[in-house]
Amino acid sequence: MDPRGLRARLTGAGCTSCGATVPVERIVVLADRGDFAFVELDCQGCGSRTMGLVLATPAGTDPVLDTADHPELDPHTAARLASRPPVGEDDLLAMHRFLDGWTGDLRTLLGDDRPGDGGPAR
Numbered sequence: 001m002d003p004r005g006l007r008a009r010l011t012g013a014g015c016t017s018c019g020a021t022v023p024v025e026r027i028v029v030l031a032d033r034g035d036f037a038f039v040e041l042d043c044q045g046c047g048s049r050t051m052g053l054v055l056a057t058p059a060g061t062d063p064v065l066d067t068a069d070h071p072e073l074d075p076h077t078a079a080r081l082a083s084r085p086p087v088g089e090d091d092l093l094a095m096h097r098f099l100d101g102w103t104g105d106l107r108t109l110l111g112d113d114r115p116g117d118g119g120p121a122r
Helices: 075-082 089-100 106-110
Strands: 027-032 036-042 049-055 064-067
Touching: none
Parallel strands: none
Antiparallel strands: 027 036, 036 049, 049 064
């Protein structure tokens, strides 16, 4: 479903995870409502999939593709995380050492002992 040829007009769209160019054949128009369309970008490089919103523009201009870096996050959380440094190799190694010695389950590791959920697994 791409009667207006949006896929071809989105040539050069970049992956929000790794920045690689997403080939046109890996762009899917999910819904087209005339003045906007929903698309999915499937990155061959890193394997991530991104939902995007394409906004109508005046005739003869390129469409505007709007993608969120982390659509699952609310704006406040996204801003808070953006101000933090990315996870680095030292962080990964520290977590690896921590988990290597961990003997509990995931629920106790995460501290998920909310009332009504049965408490920590035993």
